[in-house]
């Protein structure tokens with residue numbers, strides 16, 4: 142990497158870090174202020190993807206209680222909602238950990254869990270500052286648990302709208318490797334992120350409607366999202382586009398998009414809003 146690229150990368154890293162430590166970020170990534178669309182997705186499309194992936198976990202894991210990690214968890218909306226859904230439908234959780242590199246979002250996530258979870262659920266959830274590309278080392282530093290103790294200590298790992306930042310910085314392989322190391326044999330990772338083929342996610346298209354042009358984060362293709370998981374030895378269970386409701390959709394738009402979703406999925410599946418990769422760590426001895 143040339144010095145110039147390093148400087149550019151550093152400046153972009155700093156810009157993203159600033160964006161995700163702002164007050165706006167707290168509003169955007171916590172449930173009360175995030176918008177109707179995200180609540181809908183947490184209750185439907187994302188929930189369905191998580192529940193279907195959870196079915197593939199080994200039976201003994203479900204009996205013992207699932208150990209969940211969300212990386213790049215922002216203000217904790219996904220994880221808090223998932224914990225609530227699972228415990229209220231009788232699925233056992235042993236622990237749930239959320240990580241993010243933004244200290245303000247981790248504080249917001251702690252508050253989010255206090256606002257939305259019952260005391261018995263709250264006792265199972267924790268949030269720590271950790272970077273996606275150094276999850277094992279950062280979790281070890283944050284919790285005081287030795288590295289060896291962390292390896293294989295999660296069964297279900299999710300990442301929502303955060304993996305693209307690893308791709309932008311060329312750190313997707315480190316992230317996938319740490320996820321593999323943290324998962325138990327047969328453990329599952331669900332990765333949901335923006336689809337580069339959805340026209341309105343393209344900077345050039347968005348910038349046509351903006352007075353001030355903005356350089357958006359690089360959006361990988363579906364194959365690019367799946368690649369680091371394949372290269373680090375995961376088995377890919379699902380690799381597809383899905384979901385037609387935007388996070389920011391209001392009630393009316395959400396209803397329209399939801400009604401049209403089945404037709405849009407048949408006609409234009411590769412143009413849906415999100416890319417979904419579900420990857421499984423091979424079971425021991427395979």
Ligand SMILES: C[S@@+](CC[C@H](N)C(=O)[O-])C[C@H]1O[C@@H](n2cnc3c(N)ncnc32)[C@H](O)[C@@H]1O
Pocket residue numbers: 161170212213214215216217218219240241242243246271272273274300301302303306307
């Ligand atoms: C678009 S937000 C999504 C937040 C959350 N997953 C959600 O769906 O509400 C992206 C998140 O990724 C986090 N992030 C970006 N780069 C990261 C990195 N290298 N390590 C850890 N977190 C990162 C940001 O702080 C932010 O919370």
